[in-house]
Amino acid sequence: MELMWTFVFILSTSVLVQFEQLIVINGQLCKVSNIQIDNEDGRQNFIELNLKRLDQEDKNACPGCNLSEDSKAGGYHSQWIATPPSFHILFTPGEFIAECDSESHEALPAGLCSRDKPACSNDVCDLEEIEDLAEIIRETNVLSQSVGNQKLDKKISVAIVHLNLGNLDKAIEGFTSVIEADPKAVVAYFGRGAAYARKGLRASSVAHKALSDFTKAIELDQYSSRPDVYIHRAQIYMMLQRYSEAYNDATKALKLIESPKVYFLRGVSSLMLELFEEAESDFRRNLVGCSDKHIQALSHFHLGLTLYYRGKVRNAVEVFKEVLKENPDNLEASLSLAQGFKELGNLRAAALRFNQTIQAYPDQAMVYKLRGNMLFDSGDLKSALLDFSKCLQLDAINANCLYMSSVSKISLGRFYSGIKDATKVMVTNSPRMKASPDFIKAHYLREYARYTHTHLDSPILSMQLEADLSPKYLDNWVKLKHFDYTNYKEQPGLQPDTRDVDKLTSIPPDLKALLCRAEELGKLSQVSVDGILPNRRINLAMGLAAIHTAQVLELKWKALKSLSKTNSNDKVIHNWRELYHTSVSYRRLASLDEPYIWVDSLPDYKSKEGYRADIPFVRGSVTNTKVTPYYELAFKLAKTMLEHYSGEGAVAYPGLKEDIQNADNCEALLNVARRRQINPHGVLVSTQVPSLRGVKDDYRLDGGVLVLSEDLTHKTVFALNVASTPDRTASYSAEMDHLLALLQDEMKKIGSNKVNDVENIISHILSITYYFYNLLPLSKGSSAVAYSVMLGLLMSVGRQITGRIPNGRLLDLEAMLAGAPDAFVMVAKRWMTIKKTTVPVSSLPKVWEALPTVRSVLEVLSINSTTC
Secondary structure, three states: OEEEOOEEEEOOOOEEEEEOOEEEOOOOOEEEEEEEEEOOOOOEEEEEEEEEEOOOOOOOOOOOOOOOOOOOOOOOOOOOOOOOOOOOOOOOOOOOOHHHHOOOHHHOOOOOOHHHOOOOHHHOOOHHHHHHHHHHHHHHOOOOOOOOOHHHHHHHHHHHHHHHHOOHHHHHHHHHHHHHHOOOOHHHHHHHHHHHHHHOOOOHHHHHHHHHHHHHHHHHOOOOOOOHHHHHHHHHHHHOOOHHHHHHHHHHHHHHOOOHHHHHHHHHHHHHOOOHHHHHHHHHHOOOOOOOHHHHHHHHHHHHHHHHHOOOHHHHHHHHHHHHHHOOOOHHHHHHHHHHHHHOOOHHHHHHHHHHHHHHOOOOHHHHHHHHHHHHHOOOHHHHHHHHHHHHHHOOOOHHHHHHHHHHHHHOOOHHHHHHHHHHHHOOOOHHHHOOHHHHHHHHHHHHHHHHHHOOOOOHHHOOHHHHOOHHHHHHHHHOOOOOOOOOOOOOOOOOOOOOOOOOOOOOHHHHHHHHHHHHHHHHOOOOOOOOOOOHHHHHHHHHHHHHHHHHHHHHHHHHHHHHHOOOOOOOOOOOHHHHHHHHHHHHHHOOOOOOOEHHHOHHHHOOOOEEEEEEEEEOOEEOHHHHHHHHHHHHHHHHHHHHOOOOOOOOOOOHHHHHHHOOOHHHHHHHHHHOOOOOOEEEEEEEEEOOOOOOOOOEEEEEEEEEEEOOOOOEEEEEEEEEOHHHHHHHHHHHHHHHHHHHHHHHHOOOOOOOOHHHHHHHHHHHHHHHHHHOOEOOOHHHHHHHHHHHHHHHOOEEEOOOOOOOOOHHHHHHOOOOHHHHHHHHHHHHOEEEOOOOHHHOOOHHHHOOOHHHHHHHHOOOOOOO
């Protein structure tokens, strides 16, 4: 046990750290309070932290280590890496020997290279001509194919000629006869493997025969003198999706010969292994001085893909533009450029590029699929459905198009045809479709669609997923596990007396006013961040939720004032969950294909580790573009804590401070942690959230945990982890209920001579939002729900937000890294510019009267435009 005393010192011009007295037991904890970070805009963050080391013996002590398998935080987990379209990479077997790919191939004997086929009589080589060509090959001894037996050497040369003439069966027969006579004939295994490869690698049996022969040739070649065998085997490994072996063989080949083709091969292997820095290096090498223009063009395009996958979307967009300048007909580059514009939120440019691509390639299913997904993600489901239908006309077993067709139809209220499409995905016999994630999603979509259909003519708040659907179903849906029907009672099929949702043909003036106001409010919540598209359908839903919440609260405030006249201490809102239930219901209807579930209803919540959600900043060489502006702040915190950790066994070596200052990436910082011998797995930095309820007792709540470690694939991970447990939720619930009580006390004073400053009310509302953001109580969508309820609370007290969230900023991350509620309140007020409302919610139709059922809500969400 050791004792640490309070002292203050300056780390740099931007970070101030104050240590406080703390007893450290077994070197497991080092508390640091008041880390001050000065931001570029002049703001200061004071953040309270604890630093822990990962327990090497505890497999569950590393939140975030399983990030690649199960990352579940809000809207950040699904495709947090930019997602360009996937293309099939097909490696043709190429030349038998590397010399045939060189500039001096014309000097090689005829028959040795397939690109220089010999001129024979009548374009067909007879046996005598083949033997003559074989003799020339044998005499030049380019391949060093001699096995010390003149008869076998001749057979090898003849088989090589057959190989390059395309007589593959005769080539295999010739090489096999040599192997039978001399089982150690290296070149015979090499040649037969090449012949198998040229027969085509789509058949697994043929690919494995080729692989076996190349491996045998390598085993028998004591000197590993030729790169060709490694190159050929690397291509086989690529086709078999054994990328690590392909990478290793390409690296061995490059030690023997520097070839643009091999650099490209290794670059693709690195790309598939997510070794993006290495892939980028290999592709860039081929852009300068590469004589093979085809390989150069391929390398240029794959460089764009690599940058895309790394999260450097803006850089990738510029590369794709360059590729298209060189070859305007490059389909893959055109689609990738469109996807790049989409990721950057530039829907107009993305749509233009997709349209241009469709004009050039009207029969390509992938073009319609990708444009359909963009339209769907922006909330234009009707247009998206047209693209998915066209995609299916061109490719009837396209799993994504069939699944997205199902989602679009169900979201538009066409349940019968939508569920039919989902069932087609579920019962498919197509291996390609079964291998798709959409195969799993379709099972959950059909169940949820059936459930929603039974509630079409009920109020929106009647849908209680956590009470009505089994915990196992919800848990597996959130984790996207294979649907397990064991002991599961399916939702009833569609009832014939319940019709589909009708198309809204006209909008009454009162309803139009309501929808237009909802659209305005929804746009206020739209963030401008790379990777997050503006979605009109979701914005409209959350705007309606805000108005619905505000109108309900207005009635409750009136009831509260009546109670105040009788000096009653009763409350009209008894717990914070009452505030959020309505908004969650609207969010669910806006996206019927996604699970927006209260995490306290999921099995993991009650486990020792709790329900974990991760917001990744970096994984390997990939950055999460959605949270990039917050990476620097989080990285500074990790560096500061790592420098001053003084637990048991931690080494404070000379030059530590310089190493930490020079660490400019997560890998370098993790290496410092290992050198300090804190733990080979990494470190955890847990943030502390000050309590407003227990200020006098200096009470703190558990915030998030900054994780610096390696994942299961040995890639460095830097992420913010939140573990929801009953104890943690109880502490946050107490804070929000306390603030809700204060809010109601303030509302009682309004209209009396005890009226307090409205700023107190606004601060209470924003503080409730602060704790909700930090709690992350939903499996996803917590951010949109929090903002919608905040809008509703403000409107219920006659206030409205007139400002927008700045570009690149996220209010939930601001809350998680603000350090304290008052810091968050200050930032939120500055961004939002809160003023008196110009459109009282009381002047609008009551949402629950204008839209009394789930059916009516789906009707308005399906409108493409309200012509506001």
